[in-house]
Amino acid sequence: MPISPNEAAQTLHEISATERASANAHRYARAAPHLILWGAVWLLGYGAGYLDARLTVAWIPLAIIGAVGSGRLGRRTGSPGQRGGWPRSIATAVAILVALSALFAVLGPLAGPRIGAFFPIAAGFGYTVIGIRERATRMIVLGVALTALTVLGFFWVPQYFALWMAVVGGVGLILGGVWLRTL
Amino acid sequence: MEQPDALIHQPTRLKIMAALKPLPDGQPIEFVRLKGLVGATDGNLGAHCTTLEEAGYVAIEKDFVDKKPRTRLSLTRKGRRAFEDYVSYLRGVVDLHSKK
Numbered sequence: 001m002p003i004s005p006n007e008a009a010q011t012l013h014e015i016s017a018t019e020r021a022s023a024n025a026h027r028y029a030r031a032a033p034h035l036i037l038w039g040a041v042w043l044l045g046y047g048a049g050y051l052d053a054r055l056t057v058a059w060i061p062l063a064i065i066g067a068v069g070s071g072r073l074g075r076r077t078g079s080p081g082q083r084g085g086w087p088r089s090i091a092t093a094v095a096i097l098v099a100l101s102a103l104f105a106v107l108g109p110l111a112g113p114r115i116g117a118f119f120p121i122a123a124g125f126g127y128t129v130i131g132i133r134e135r136a137t138r139m140i141v142l143g144v145a146l147t148a149l150t151v152l153g154f155f156w157v158p159q160y161f162a163l164w165m166a167v168v169g170g171v172g173l174i175l176g177g178v179w180l181r182t183l
Numbered sequence: 184m185e186q187p188d189a190l191i192h193q194p195t196r197l198k199i200m201a202a203l204k205p206l207p208d209g210q211p212i213e214f215v216r217l218k219g220l221v222g223a224t225d226g227n228l229g230a231h232c233t234t235l236e237e238a239g240y241v242a243i244e245k246d247f248v249d250k251k252p253r254t255r256l257s258l259t260r261k262g263r264r265a266f267e268d269y270v271s272y273l274r275g276v277v278d279l280h281s282k283k
Contacts, residue, residue: 003187005280008273011197015270018201022220026206029216183219 043170
């Protein structure tokens with residue numbers, strides 16, 4: 001049952017398309033619970049900050065809950081070879097903390113909407129880059145939408161920025177996570 | 184390999200193997216998700232999965248989650264090797280043609 005070069009090329013193309021779709025579906029399924037978790041964290045964190053500026057301290061426990069939750073989700077949804085990678089997770093967290101500390105040391109203290117916009121824009125940039133590198137269209141859409149909506153809220157409704165981020169950012173991330181699970 | 188693996192060469196089974204290939208070693212995919220990727224009916228997909236399982240190319244696990252039945256599939260080492268051989272065969276055919 002020899003096959004023609006054209007048929008072989010066509011079959012290779014179909015294999016490549018199916019592999020990419022499967023890899024993306026797997027990636028989306030892994031990313032979805034993280035987005036839902038961080039959407040809830042943002043909803044509570046920004047929501048608390050909008051209700052009372054003194055409640056912004058709620059970000060500290062919320063960020064810890066988010067980080068620990070993400071670590072646990074990563075262990076549950078990761079491949080067997082990736083499980084048990086706590087040293088790598090801790091090293092990544094330390095690298096992020098060092099980079100952020102260096103960045104804020106150089107930029108000077110940020111407060112209010114500026115610091116509120118910094119992390120969503122950084123997250124949006126991260127999703128976009130992952131999406132471009134992995135040819136994962138939905139990640140690109142999420143990253144661009146998150147960045148655009150954050151910038152829009154920052155300039156359009158600065159006085160309600162925390163509320164904007166709680167609703168648009170937090171709920172948006174939750175809906176984004178649900179959207180990723182639909183594939 | 185002078186002939187393509189007839190088990191894998193069938194279009195639906197080829198898609199099943201291609202969908203399982205990118206998953207990390209031993210990581211299963213749910214039947215429902217696989218159905219979406221392959222674009223086959225439950226019965227058709229089930230029959231082809233059984234054929235691949237009998238050949239030792241895929242492993243099928245059945246369990247219950249929240250009292251609902253769940254079927255998951257993963258590629259075995261034998262299946263991964265067979266699929267890689269199949270892809271090498273196709274590349275060989277294309278390369279041979281392009282050299283002429």
